[in-house]
Amino acid sequence: MFDIPASRRSFMTGALVGACGLSLPTRRAAATEARKKHIVLLGDSILANGAYVGDGPDVIEQLNTSLPAGARATLGAMDGSVTSGVRLQLQIAPEDATHFVISAGGNDALHNAGLLEEKASSVAEALEKLAVVREAFEREYRAMLDDVLARGLPVAVCTIYDARFPDAKQRRLASLGLTIFNDCITREAAARYVEASEREKKQHRAAVRAATDAYRAVVADVSRVKALARSVLSTEAALQAVRAGYHAGTRTVLDVLDAQRVHLRARRDHAVDRYHYLVSTLRLKEAAGFLGQPDLETLAPWFD
Numbered sequence: 415m416f417d418i419p420a421s422r423r424s425f426m427t428g429a430l431v432g433a434c435g436l437s438l439p440t441r442r443a444a445a446t447e448a449r450k451k452h453i454v455l456l457g458d459s460i461l462a463n464g465a466y467v468g469d470g471p472d473v474i475e476q477l478n479t480s481l482p483a484g485a486r487a488t489l490g491a492m493d494g495s496v497t498s499g500v501r502l503q504l505q506i507a508p509e510d511a512t513h514f515v516i517s518a519g520g521n522d523a524l525h526n527a528g529l530l531e532e533k534a535s536s537v538a539e540a541l542e543k544l545a546v547v548r549e550a551f552e553r554e555y556r557a558m559l560d561d562v563l564a565r566g567l568p569v570a571v572c573t574i575y576d577a578r579f580p581d582a583k584q585r586r587l588a589s590l591g592l593t594i595f596n597d598c599i600t601r602e603a604a605a606r607y608v609e610a611s612e613r614e615k616k617q618h619r620a621a622v623r624a625a626t627d628a629y630r631a632v633v634a635d636v637s638r639v640k641a642l643a644r645s646v647l648s649t650e651a652a653l654q655a656v657r658a659g660y661h662a663g664t665r666t667v668l669d670v671l672d673a674q675r676v677h678l679r680a681r682r683d684h685a686v687d688r689y690h691y692l693v694s695t696l697r698l699k700e701a702a703g704f705l706g707q708p709d710l711e712t713l714a715p716w717f718d
Contacts, residue, residue, distance in 0.1 A: 628698035
């Protein structure tokens, strides 16, 4: 592997510590907070660089030292791994992982370094050879990223650093060649970020709409329940008056039955709207993310 300056290792460690604080949607964030953060490093020797730092600390050691209390990092990356190897690393990644950090593509580029020495009869032929390499890498990287994102966890990806060949011409060619690989990485990352952002915005709008609808339903149900409660009292008073009239001989049995029917209908409507009010309240708390066991327990008196 190419030499990596110490400052780059320090920068990488700082970036990984920052990855531990990646923002999550509200409910997912609450679920993640309930368990300790566990960052898993996947990829190649940019992260698994123990063989290249001598007596100095490697990335995983620096990261575990820098993480806040309760958080930890696990090294799943392997020296010499190519992009397709990340999918195998993912299969044995810890089940309690909360974040993934991936550095892959450098060895894919290294395996294609011989292309820089090949001859071409035209610029078009040279570009065609580069295009073939780019398309193959793009397929591999996209498939790998799909597998990682399928775990439903925050993911941070790293681009490939510039090679440090001693020859200036070789460095220039390698830097130009790496733009092909880094373009694939940044495009895939940007596309997934935009997709995730749009999905989160859509979910946010849906949550706001659901909460607003539930709140309006609660307000409407409160008004209806109060109105029907007054109706129950009114029809009950009317029923008592009709019964008194019946005993006085001024009302018939049919009058009493009609008054009873009206009163029972009012009580039924009041009970139905009380039920609707309870359901609307639960939906409002669900939309706000506050629904829990205590909320259900408080409903017991309503059914006594």
